[in-house]
Amino acid sequence: xxxxxxxxxxxxxxxxxxxxxxxxxxxxxxxxxxxxxxxxxxxxxxxxxxxxxxxxxxxxxxxxxxxxxxxxxxxxxxxxxxxxxxxxxxxxxxxxxxxxxxxxxxxxxx
Amino acid sequence: xxxxxxxxxxxxxxxxxxxxxxxxxxxxxxxxxxxxxxxxxxxxxxxxxxxxxxxxxxxxxxxxxxxxxxxxxxxxxxxxxxxxxxxxxxxxxxxxxxxxxxxxxxxxxxxxxxxxxx
Numbered sequence: 721x722x723x724x725x726x727x728x729x730x731x732x733x734x735x736x737x738x739x740x741x742x743x744x745x746x747x748x749x750x751x752x753x754x755x756x757x758x759x760x761x762x763x764x765x766x767x768x769x770x771x772x773x774x775x776x777x778x779x780x781x782x783x784x785x786x787x788x789x790x791x792x793x794x795x796x797x798x799x800x801x802x803x804x805x806x807x808x809x810x811x812x813x814x815x816x817x818x819x820x821x822x823x824x825x826x827x828x829x830x
Numbered sequence: 831x832x833x834x835x836x837x838x839x840x841x842x843x844x845x846x847x848x849x850x851x852x853x854x855x856x857x858x859x860x861x862x863x864x865x866x867x868x869x870x871x872x873x874x875x876x877x878x879x880x881x882x883x884x885x886x887x888x889x890x891x892x893x894x895x896x897x898x899x900x901x902x903x904x905x906x907x908x909x910x911x912x913x914x915x916x917x918x919x920x921x922x923x924x925x926x927x928x929x930x931x932x933x934x935x936x937x938x939x940x941x942x943x944x945x946x947x948x
Contacts, residue, residue, distance in 0.1 A: 751936075752936060754936075761921075761944070762942075763923060763939065763940070763941040763942035764874075764923065764939045764942075766939075769936065809873065809874070813936065813937060817864050817876055817879055817925075817927075817937070818864070818925065818937045819876075820873045820874045821873065822872070822873040823873055
């Protein structure tokens with residue numbers, strides 16, 4: 721059974737810092753890995769999707785990497801802003817439904 | 831990209847009533863739809879998986895008689911919370927997966943429905 725773990729559970733940083741969120745998964749037989757953002761009381765916003773054949777994806781200040789063989793992904797956020805404060809969820813999809821990690825709650829302090 | 835809609839976005843009901851939530855894939859055919867539930871400050875937990883035209887498969891601990899799922903067409907799935915109680919108050923999110931290619935390898939999420947049972 722696929723398990724997804726995210727570290728750290730919570731993170732607080734001053735504005736402008738670069739930061740890394742970590743995600744690990746137990747079953748490397750995945751189609752893709754997605755990073756989502758969720759604001760309090762809101763639904764999911766898809767940030768980046770990395771296909772299993774890819775190693776990274778970039779969108780603006782966000783860069784996600786994937787090492788399928790080791791079951792790891794990182795989400796790098798450059799020059800963090802208060803507006804980046806949210807919960808970031810990592811999820812993997814394979815032959816089973818998409819499995820979520822518990823998320824990292826990020827606070828960027830002005 | 832693919833769009834999944836949910837209706838209603840918010841519902842408040844009295845204890846003991848039933849609530850129906852609709853999930854639609856707007857621009858692709860969803861052979862499989864998933865229903866997730868999220869309690870405050872927790873992650874999304876899969877409740878059930880439904881394939882068009884067949885009975886839903888429920889995750890362990892989810893009561894199938896309480897959470898009725900119907901997936902009658904390739905673009906519509908409904909979740910009915912029967913005899914809702916305050917502990918059913920949660921954020922319900924549906925997701926759809928398509929027939930082939932990109933739509934098969936990715937799940938697309940609806941915006942969610944927040945249910946409050948008084």
